[in-house]
Amino acid sequence: MAIRAVYRDDEGGRSGAAEICLKCGVCCNVAHSCHVMNDHRFNPRYTFVYDCLASDKGASNPNIWLCVSCHKCEETCPYEVSPVHFIESLKRDAFDAGWVHQTIRTEVNQIVTTGFAFPLTGATERQRQTLNLRSLPPPPLADLTKIADKTHIAEKLREAKQ
Ligand code: SF4
Numbered sequence: 001m002a003i004r005a006v007y008r009d010d011e012g013g014r015s016g017a018a019e020i021c022l023k024c025g026v027c028c029n030v031a032h033s034c035h036v037m038n039d040h041r042f043n044p045r046y047t048f049v050y051d052c053l054a055s056d057k058g059a060s061n062p063n064i065w066l067c068v069s070c071h072k073c074e075e076t077c078p079y080e081v082s083p084v085h086f087i088e089s090l091k092r093d094a095f096d097a098g099w100v101h102q103t104i105r106t107e108v109n110q111i112v113t114t115g116f117a118f119p120l121t122g123a124t125e126r127q128r129q130t131l132n133l134r135s136l137p138p139p140p141l142a143d144l145t146k147i148a149d150k151t152h153i154a155e156k157l158r159e160a161k162q
């Protein structure tokens with residue numbers, strides 16, 4: 001049986017068109033496709049994409065956060081279903097509902113408070129010097145704080161469930 005689902009468009013509204021996944025498994029099973037398929041819970045008969053798209057309560061499925069939005073499934077799907085768009089939409093729904101995986105909370109907090117997606121160490125600066133690269137400029141923390149305030153991201157993260 002095919003899976004029908006809808007996703008939000010870029011403006012945040014619901015896409016009117018339902019798209020259909022035929023559960024052929026190509027996006028998860030061709031060589032160098034979805035990396036999540038390395039997880040032992042998924043297999044050629046029950047793929048990561050089915051796990052995310054076939055549930056009525058996809059937004060509360062913690063596995064949606066395993067998707068790294070690499071878009072390989074979009075490239076490999078022969079039917080142009082683009083499961084990554086559905087999964088990203090589920091993540092947005094999950095965020096709005098307060099279901100935010102701990103790694104995302106940590107990552108967002110790291111970006112808002114330091115301006116970098118990963119912690120910088122002295123080794124970073126030494127490597128840049130070795131490569132004759134300029135020192136990194138100070139991060140725009142005031143702007144990041146404004147964005148976090150305007151989008152209520154800090155508030156949402158505080159209220160988020162694990
Ligand atoms: S975008 Fe997500 S679902 Fe698609 S291949 Fe990458 S990790 Fe897998």
Ligand code: SF4
Nearest residue numbers: 021022024025027077
């Ligand atoms: S998203 Fe495309 S490739 Fe993946 S199972 Fe559905 S129809 Fe097949």
